[in-house]
Amino acid sequence: MHTVAVLALDGVVPFDLSAPIDVFGWARLPDGREAYRVRVCSVREEVRAGPFTIRAPYGLELLAEADTIVLPGVEDPPEVLPPGVTEALCAAAANGTRIASVCVGAFLFAATGLLDGLRATTHWFAAPDLAARYPRVTVDPQVLYVDNGQFLTSAGAAAALDMCLHLVRRDHGSAVAAQAARMAVMPLEREGGQAQFIVHDLPPAPAGATMEPLLRWMEEHCDRDLALEEIAARAGMSTRTLNRRFREQTGTTPVRWLHRARVRRAQHLLETTSYSVERIAGQAGFGSPTAFRERFRRVVGTSPQAYRRAFRAG
Known part of the structure; x- marks a missing residue:
């Protein structure tokens, strides 16, 4: 039977x-037998998990016996x-053990x-921090999970379900x-390359920056052909001066900033509405529904209709 070791460190996120x-x-073989033996291990017997504590019946020695190791996220990931954890994980990896992570x-x-040297993902909110902290890792915040063969990473905890089913x-x-x-x-067919649904914040200007009033005006009038x-x-x-100062204060150009404002x-x-895609295209400042669909998919990673199905309230 395939053994899955879930490594719970202090501060582990319960859903992860x-x-x-x-x-x-839940996985069962055709004859009804369990497909996996799941064991929780840690560096100590009791582990803090949000509002409660859990008991981990196994120590790090389990990692040497596991076929798959899963690393759930923790509230404040340490550097x-x-x-003993790094050594145990690297030794398991050297023996060919599969390792997967959940969210952070x-x-x-x-x-x-x-x-x-590998491509990886995490929750989109934490992706910039992961990329900054570990520059040798190629962070892709747009996907549900990344399968490198022996090593896998998933986005948010819900995406971990997709990765585990995979x-x-x-x-x-x-x-x-x-x-x-x-x-x-849940559906089986969601693939790892499906986009995370990200609310793309507008690149901000520093507090008190001279561009701040202009940014507010641009956002208020982004429905116009500016x-x-x-x-x-x-x-x-x-x-010329606008482009230079805009990039200095926001890190992007006025045109790109405007595209983000329209997508948001x-x-x-x-x-929040049942407006047609055509009406939304006009109210968001896109020249045509086709241009809207293309820009939306490029920025968000999915179609407007798929985004609405996932996030429409009510």
């Missing part, structure tokens, strides 16, 4: 811990792992050095994975 336990625990568990994974399918085929998916009341010349005139400067307005309308 439960996702792999549930999926692997240096507890004594990617920080723990990256701290071992095992992700150096592993069940890899190990035992689609029929076993489909049954586990039915037990989880030419660079009109924006520069509003700011009282040449287009479109996201809000998709979430």
Whole structure:
């Protein structure tokens, strides 16, 4: 039987811990036998998990026996792992053990050095921090999970369900994975490359920056066909000076900032109204529904209709 070791460190996120336990625990072979033996291990017997504590029946020695190791996220990922953890994970990796992380568990994974030179993902909110802290890791915040073969990383805890079902399918085929998916009341067909649904914040200007009033005006009027010349005139400067100062204070250009503002307005309308895509395209300042769909997919990673299905209230 395939052994899955879930490594729970202090501050473990409860849902990050439960996702792999549930999926692997639900998996049954065609003859009804359990497909996986799931065990929780840690560096100490009691582990803090949000509002409660859990008991970990196994120590780090379990990692040497496991076929798969799962690293759930923790509330405040340390840059240096507890004594013995890095060594145990690297030794397991050297023996061919499969290792997967859930959400910000990617920080723990990256701290071992095992992700150096590889593509990885984490929750989109934490992706910039992961990339800054571990520059040797290629962070992709747009996908649900990344499968590098032996090493896998997933985005938010819900995406961990997708990753675990993907592993069940890899190990035992689609029929076993489909049954586990039915037990989880979730679809089996979501692929790792499907985009995370991200609310793209507008690049801010520093507090008190001279561009701040202009940014507010641009956001309020992003439904209009604002030419660079009109924006520069509003700011009282040449287009060349505008581009330079805009990039200095926001890190991007006026045109790109405007595209982001329009996409964000479109996201809000998709979430809160039943307006047609054509109407939203006009109210968000896109020249045509086609241009809207193309820009929205490029920035958000999915279609407006798919985004609405996922996030429409009510």
